[in-house]
Amino acid sequence: MNRYPLWKYLIIAVALVVGLLYALPNLFGEAPAVQVSAGRSSVKVDSTTVTRVEQALAAQGITPTLIQLEGNSVRARFDDTGVQLKARDTIEGVLNPVKDNPSYVVALNLVPRTPVWLAGLGASPMYLGLDLRGGVHIMMQVDMAAALQRKADVLAADLRSALREKNVRHGGIQRSGQTLEVHARDAATAQAVQNLITDQFPDLQVVQTPDGSEFRLAVSLKPPAALLVQEQALKQNITTLHNRVNELGVAEPVIQQQGTDRIVIQLPGIQDPAGVKKIIGRTATLEVRLVDESAEGQAAEGGGGSVPFGSERFLERDGRGVIVKREVLLTGENLTDAQAGFDDQQQPAVHLTLDSKGARVFRDVTAENIGKRMAIILFEKGKGEVVTAPVIRSEIGGGRVQISGSMNTVEANDTALLLRAGSLAAPMEIIEERTIGPSLGKENIERGFNSVIWGFVAVAAFMCVYYMLFGVFSSLALGFNLVLLVAALSMLQATLTLPGMAAMALALGMAIDANVLINERVREELRNGSSPQTAINVGYDTAWGTILDSNITSLIAGVALLAFGSGPVRGFAVVHCIGILTSMFSAVVFSRGLVNLWYGRQKKLKTLSIGTVWRPGTDSNVAKAD
Numbered sequence: 001m002n003r004y005p006l007w008k009y010l011i012i013a014v015a016l017v018v019g020l021l022y023a024l025p026n027l028f029g030e031a032p033a034v035q036v037s038a039g040r041s042s043v044k045v046d047s048t049t050v051t052r053v054e055q056a057l058a059a060q061g062i063t064p065t066l067i068q069l070e071g072n073s074v075r076a077r078f079d080d081t082g083v084q085l086k087a088r089d090t091i092e093g094v095l096n097p098v099k100d101n102p103s104y105v106v107a108l109n110l111v112p113r114t115p116v117w118l119a120g121l122g123a124s125p126m127y128l129g130l131d132l133r134g135g136v137h138i139m140m141q142v143d144m145a146a147a148l149q150r151k152a153d154v155l156a157a158d159l160r161s162a163l164r165e166k167n168v169r170h171g172g173i174q175r176s177g178q179t180l181e182v183h184a185r186d187a188a189t190a191q192a193v194q195n196l197i198t199d200q201f202p203d204l205q206v207v208q209t210p211d212g213s214e215f216r217l218a219v220s221l222k223p224p225a226a227l228l229v230q231e232q233a234l235k236q237n238i239t240t241l242h243n244r245v246n247e248l249g250v251a252e253p254v255i256q257q258q259g260t261d262r263i264v265i266q267l268p269g270i271q272d273p274a275g276v277k278k279i280i281g282r283t284a285t286l287e288v289r290l291v292d293e294s295a296e297g298q299a300a301e302g303g304g305g306s307v308p309f310g311s312e313r314f315l316e317r318d319g320r321g322v323i324v325k326r327e328v329l330l331t332g333e334n335l336t337d338a339q340a341g342f343d344d345q346q347q348p349a350v351h352l353t354l355d356s357k358g359a360r361v362f363r364d365v366t367a368e369n370i371g372k373r374m375a376i377i378l379f380e381k382g383k384g385e386v387v388t389a390p391v392i393r394s395e396i397g398g399g400r401v402q403i404s405g406s407m408n409t410v411e412a413n414d415t416a417l418l419l420r421a422g423s424l425a426a427p428m429e430i431i432e433e434r435t436i437g438p439s440l441g442k443e444n445i446e447r448g449f450n451s452v453i454w455g456f457v458a459v460a461a462f463m464c465v466y467y468m469l470f471g472v473f474s475s476l477a478l479g480f481n482l483v484l485l486v487a488a489l490s491m492l493q494a495t496l497t498l499p500g501m502a503a504m505a506l507a508l509g510m511a512i513d514a515n516v517l518i519n520e521r522v523r524e525e526l527r528n529g530s531s532p533q534t535a536i537n538v539g540y541d542t543a544w545g546t547i548l549d550s551n552i553t554s555l556i557a558g559v560a561l562l563a564f565g566s567g568p569v570r571g572f573a574v575v576h577c578i579g580i581l582t583s584m585f586s587a588v589v590f591s592r593g594l595v596n597l598w599y600g601r602q603k604k605l606k607t608l609s610i611g612t613v614w615r616p617g618t619d620s621n622v623a624k625a626d
Contacts, residue, residue: 002536002600004593012593015585016480021118022487025125028113030133030269031065032084034091035109036074039102049095049104050074056094062087077111084108107276110134110269126489128268129497129571130254130436132445135268136276139432142261147233147426148178148226154333155204156180158357159219161364162200168192171214178226180219183211190215230260233425236333238263241280256566263428268495273435286332289324290365291373291389297323314377316386324375324386329365333425334358340412343402348412350388352401359399367395376403448501455505456482459512467519469609473594474515474587481511481579481586488578499572507579510554514587518543522610532605540592547588555580 036053038045050069053076057064064087066077076091078084088106096102110133112125130137152175159180163170170193171183184190194206194217203225207218221229238255241263245253254266270276291297292311299305300313301323307313311323337353354362365374375389388403460478463471485507489496522539530538558580561573599605 002533002596004596004600008589009593009597012590015484015590019480019483019487021121022123022490023483025112025114025118025123026486026490028115028125030110030125031077031079031113032081033075033077033109033111034084034088035107036076036091036095037072037105037107039096039105043103045069045072045074045104052094053091056090057087060086060090062090075109075111077113107270107274124490124493126486127493127495128445129495129500130266130268131498132448132496132501133268134436134442135266136270136273137432137434137436138265138267138273138276138280138430139258140263140265140280140428141431142234142237142263143427143429144230144233144261145178147230148221149175150331150426151221151229152178152180153328154331155201155219155221157328157361159197159201161361162196163193166192166196168196178220182217182219184215184217187215190217193217234261234263236425237428241265245276245280254567262431273433277430286335287328287377287379287384288330288362289326289328289375289377290369291375292323292325293372312384314375314384314386316389322375322386322389324377324389329374330354330358330361334361338416340409340416348409350403350412350416352403354399354401356399359397362399362401363395363397366392370394444498448498452482452501452505452508455508459508463512463515467611469598470519470522470595470611473591473598474512474519476594477515477586477591478508478512480590481583482508484582484586485575485579488582489575492578494574494578495571496575497568497571499568500575503572503575503579507576507583510551510580511583511587514543514547514551514583515591517546518587518591519610522608526608526610532599532608535608536595536599540588540595544588547584551580551584 036045036049047069050067053074054067057076062078062083064076064078066075068075076087078087085108088108092106095104095106114124156173156175159182160173168189169185170189171185173183174181182193184193190208194208197204197206197217197219203222204219205222207220209216209218234257238257241255242253245255245265245267253268254264256264258264265276265280267276292300292308294308296305296308297311300307300311301321303321307323310327311325313321313323315321334354334357335352336355339351341349341351343349369392371392373389373391376387377384378387379385390403456478460471460475463474463478465471467474482504485504494500518539521543522535525535525538526532555577558573558577561569562577565573599608
């Protein structure tokens with residue numbers, strides 16, 4: 001009646017071992033570390049960088065506990081923050097001898113102290129939020145006016161092309177703030193310009209006014225279109241920031257919109273705001289221009305003359321100069337995808353996909369400039385670098401572009417990654433910056449940990465006193481539930497915050513509630529005169545329905561918080577939902593396994609150690625404590 005088959009005990013044993021293994025990394029804490037990331041797109045972080053870091057530290061007599069290459073960064077771990085700060089200054093001096101143009105970002109960080117053998121099993125501690133781990137909080141404001149001005153520049157180029165295609169001769173297009181001014185020599189031309197804008201540019205509105213003997217058309221975005229541009233600029237900036245912040249290796253960074261023009265960035269574990277701002281400052285802008293192949297331009301490219309008027313000089317990755325025209329043909333806004341691959345000769349290449357406007361502009365440019373060079377320029381921190389400058393062989397239509405040349409597979413992947421990372425649709429500035437120190441985070445962890453532990457101890461003490469041996473079983477099941485909850489959070493790499501710790505304490509109370517229901521049902525069966533074995537079996541079976549109903553209703557509330565909540569509310573909901581699932585397993589399956597193991601093989605069982613069981617109307621107990 002009250003015996004588990006062997007496979008059920010094996011399931012419980014496996015769950016216990018796996019839970020302990022994956023919960024164990026959370027006991028080792030974190031160590032101060034120095035992280036080295038690339039400061040420019042042309043800089044690669046690889047094993048050579050690891051060697052340089054090791055040599056720099058060895059020269060100063062600094063011994064790290066561990067140096068390893070993780071993704072696109074090198075992390076050196078140390079025993080204390082004093083050595084960490086000294087190591088940061090040493091590495092910074094060696095890798096960035098020119099302070100004004102750093103090649104690497106050297107930042108302070110915190111990394112787990114998980115032993116190698118546990119990490120080899122895939123076990124790692126759960127992520128901690130900003131309030132528990134400390135870190136950097138930055139609020140940035142997006143310059144929406146600049147976004148609208150940039151959109152106006154793009155529209156000006158599109159409008160010029162459209163007027164040229166329709167052979168409409170105008171007196172010039174100029175941008176004044178967020179408005180385009182189109183000059184027409186006569187009323188017929190002005191009307192032709194207005195008709196073209198109405199037909200091909202539905203997002204634009206036109207106001208026509210006389211200007212002496214000529215006409216001036218003020219062209220601007222309609223309010224809904226302007227609002228859409230601002231929303232898209234904010235979303236693109238958030239996406240780009242995600243791509244850049246990922247280089248810091250931050251666990252669960254928070255980058256989200258706040259209001260209509262602000263972005264909040266929270267980076268748990270990062271203790272170096274300067275390093276964060278350097279990474280954020282790497283946000284890039286992509287531009288496509290034609291190479292100046294005039295005699296003056298070629299002379300300037302070879303270093304034998306000055307740069308012609310209307311052109312600029314940029315460097316390629318190998319240091320060679322390229323003279324390009326100032327006119328911007330395409331920007332990163334027209335790029336929808338970039339993937340590394342191979343060309344027809346099986347040489348590494350980058351395949352670009354353009355939007356409809358970009359495809360049309362690119363087709364026209366390539367058709368008119370066959371045999372000429374076209375430069376793709378990436379701007380970072382205000383400095384441009386030519387990613388590639390291929391020769392246009394033929395007209396390219398369809399919005400699919402292939403970049404090939406002197407690049408290997410690694411360079412093709414790097415170029416595709418940089419182009420996919422996109423550009424900022426509008427500039428931003430930092431309006432708020434806070435650093436939460438690890439000491440404050442440590443204090444929050446200690447307080448949260450103490451609340452959970454003391455809550456566990458108080459509940460376990462009450463259960464053991466009130467329900468005797470069954471209370472011990474319930475307390476062991478409660479501890480098993482806590483281990484499973486921590487292990488599940490660690491395996492899912494969920495982020496634990498202060499509200500999450502509150503949910504963990506609440507989960508303990510809800511978990512023990514199931515055991516109280518079971519114990520009371522067993523007592524009720526004993527009061528009704530059932531034998532101990534029957535009371536155990538009926539008590540667990542009848543209590544299961546009530547436990548399932550109550551937990552499902554709580555789970556529905558938790559899922560609602562998870563779906564519609566944000567920030568701390570979601571952190572609470574994650575722990576709450578996982579805690580409900582683990583409590584159902586521990587309270588019913590695990591505790592029943594302990595009871596079956598202890599009482600199941602006793603054929604002549606007469607009493608149960610479940611506290612005092614009073615028969616209604618009497619002062620005697622039916623089953624006294626063993």
